[in-house]
Amino acid sequence: MNSELLLQGIASGLLIGGVYALVAIGLTLVYGVLNIINFAHGALLVVGMYASYFLFTYFGIDPYLSVFVVIPLLFIIGALSQKIVINPLMNAPAHICVFVTIGLGYFLENFLAFAWSPEYRNIEVSYARSILSLGEVTIPVTRLVTFALAVFLTLALYLFLKKTDIGKAIRACAQEKDAAVLMGIDTKKIFAITFGIGAACAGAAGAFILPFFYLGPYVGHTFLLTAFIVVVFGSMGNFWGAFLAGLIIGLGESIGEIFLPSAMKEVVSLSIFIIVLFFRPAGLMGQPR
Amino acid sequence: METKKTIGRRSFLEMLGVGLGASVFGIPRSGTAQKKEMLLGSILPMTGGDPEPGYHVFNGRTLAVEKINAEGGIKSMGGAKIKFINTDHQGKPEVALAEAERLATQGVKIITCPFMSGIALVLGQFCEKNRILLVLTNCVGYELTQQGWKYITRHHFNNKINLQDLFSSLDDVQKKTGDSIKTIGFLYENSIWGNTAAKFSKEESNKRGWKIVADLSYPMGLTDATMLVTKLKVANPDVLMSCSYVADNILTMKTMAEKRYYVKSIISVGSGMMSPSFVTQLGKAAEYWVGSAPRATHPKLPGISQVNEAYQKRFGHGMPDLAMLGYHGVMCLRVALEMAGTDDPDKVRQAYSKMYVPPGQQENHNHYPWKFDETGQNPEAHCMVSQIVDGKLTTVWPLDYAEKDFVYPIPPWEKRL
Secondary structure, eight states, rough: OOHHHHHHHHHHHHHHHHHHHHHHHHHHHHHHOOOOOTTHHHHHHHHHHHHHHHHHHHHOHHHHHHHHHHHHHHHHHHHHHIIIIIIGGSSSOOHHHHHHHHHHHHHHHHEEEEEEOOBBOOOOOOTTTTTTETTEEEEHHHOOOHHHHHHHHHHHHHHHHSHHHHHHHHHHHHOOHHHHHTTTTHHHHHHHHHHHHHHHHHHHHHHHHTTTTOOOOTTTTHHHHHHHHHHHTOOOOOOHHHHHHHHHHHEEEEEEEEHOOOGGGHHHHHHHHHHHHHHHHHHOOSOOO | OOOOOOOOOOHHHHHHHHHIIIIIIIOOOTTOOOOOOOHHHHOOOOOSSSSHHHHHHHHHHHHHHHHHHHSSGGGTTTTTTEEEEEEEEOHHHHHHHHHHHHHTTTTOOEOOOOOOOOHHHHHHHHHHTTTEEESSSOOOGGGGGSSOOOOEEEEEHHHHHHHHHHHHHHHHHHHHHHHOOOOEEEEEEESSSHHHHHHHHHHHHHHTEEEEEEEEEEEEEEEEEEHHHHHHHHHHOOOOEEEHHHHHHHHHHHHHHHHHHHHHHEEEGGGGGSSSHHHHGGGGGGGTTTTEEEOOOOTOEEEEEEHHHHHHHHHHHHHHHHHHHHHHHHHHHHHHHHHHOOHHHHHHHHHHHOOOOTTTTOOSSSSSOOOOOSSSSOOOOOEEEEEETTTTTOOOOOOGGSSOOOOOOOOOHHHOO
């Protein structure tokens, strides 16, 4: 066993796991409150990437700073999408909402492709090649920053939901919608805000991964399936569960890749997923059997 | 009482006249239908995992169709104009198949493209069964013309020729520099395209006695290339053979730059190298990559500059190499249609077998002729080996067409970034 491979595998696994967690956080919030599986989440991530790309290309704004624009922009897009497209169907069967979010995703992706062509884009920040060397392990600075921001975003969202009135209202709607209505909470407004926050998280994730990932209208699909697995694995609606699950999935893939061909790297991570769900069907943070 | 109807002599003569007139002037005979418009099918990746190449091929093909129609269509078919029914396979074989079925119900007898060899394999089976001619305009998977199918043609090189050319270029550069290659690594996507590239790379490496120290396949759509690059770093081959679609190529290259992964040369099989975004978006990280592609801007290719000008005027930017494949695919098909005088797949396929178009004639702007063997492959098609130097694709092989010397071994990262 080559020590460089093993140590690099652990480091890379944690870093990519942070990316998965970042992408999954908004998804788990939307599911936890609205009970909707948002298939447009990947497309919203890409919208965030494009916004960050144009801010960098035309105004020289660093992607990590562009979130101050991307987050409000995606919040508005998300809230309006929920209000106009999803809200009328909130009482429809669940699969109808799924189809609507799929349609929303297709619309966003193909709008981007139509407006700016499907050509791939890439940015080059000044620190793109900066690395941190820890013995045999090299850690790109961009990925380390993204990991740190994933932790920060998870914490920020947790505190928002715990400490603010809107956060409490969101949690109330997640726990029991009818009771929340009886308590005087405007659930329609809360649903729009929640979807907006979920979209903002997706957009922020897009901005954070732009320094080291390529951009194209359909790149959201690359992360979407893994994000769903992370959400389920971490217990739907639980941020810390999503964060932990992201790390485990990332580590599983990276370490799996050391011993197995790349095509089979998911065998390790998904085996862990299945085993954990067998004993804890509600996910990592759910109740055991 | 029954009344027998009889036909008088006058009526008989009238009917005979009408019948003769109709048979001469009005009723189309099989094989000589005078069509105003000829429908062809196109199945390309326009959305999904790797749409950028599909977009460029589509544009190249569009330019060709517009030119053909402006020049009077297919003359042997009464000036029939070509009209493509465009479909999108999204990078999914099941969608490609559904689109092919839809095209078949619309009477399409010839389908072009579809860019991805794995998808072409599925389409080829369908087309063979339904007697539809599959014209590969940008699909290099070698196995595609080895299935014993009748209804398939390919005007450009396949993977086997591609790899032979790439390895030959390495032979020449070793002789020139005296820096010999002893070990090689492979990094490839794991569909038919990548697997055949690896297969022929192994054959070529074994012929030369090069030790294969890394053999890494992966599924298309990487989220992270770190472990792949780390494995390559540990294996430390002299040369790396890479076979990846554009998106994965971009991610891999970025990761190699991040990790300062050094190798004396990276030879890349098509796709990623042929996409303009690979060169423009990666900047210095892409310097010195070597790839095999047709060249849409090579000064020695007969007549290519006019095509480039027309492309620039039509689409607002220079012609990418992928677009050139799409353009030539349709122009070669035109020759076959003119020879056949029909879009009947058997006759068009026969026309391909009899075709010989030297470079510089009938819109063949390649450095090889158009001719086809019994498998549907053009055995004379070769690629140009090009290297990215100062942000531009520059031909380095074959030596008659070299614009610059092959840079080998490439400089270390410290001198490049």
